[in-house]
Each structure stands twice: as C-alpha cells, then as structure tokens.
Amino acid sequence: MSAENFVDALSNADNLGAETAFKSAMSDRVGDALETKRREVAGTFVRNHIPEVEDNEEVSSDWLAWKGRA
Secondary structure: OOHHHHHHHHHOOOHHHHHHHHHHHHHHHHHHHHHHHHHHHHHHHHHOOOOOOOOOOOOOHHHHHHHOOO
C-alpha cells in the first residue's frame, strides 16, 4: 500500500483502512531506510578491514607501533 491508499481511505471515511495503509506505508519506508543503512555499514566493514595476525606469524615493528604495542 502507498500514501495514495491512505488518502483514499481517509476521503472515504474508512479509518481502519487508513490506519492499515498508514502502517504499511511507514513500514515500507522504514524498511527501505534500514536496508540502505545496512548496505552502507556493510560496505565500511569491507573497506576498513584490518586482518588479524596469528600468534605464530612474524610481525613487523611498524605493525606493532601502529597497534600501540611497540
């Protein structure tokens, strides 16, 4: 349902139909906004990923300095 359905229901004095249309329109909009934000956040995980170093791997002093452990 859309905002048009909401207005149509109000103009026909169908308050229950207007409520249903309003809830549906708001749910769609919130869902779309959340999906957009989820994609933005998911994109930052990929761009800002810093690989973890295994304990048995040799670590450079630059890496330790960056991590604040030098």
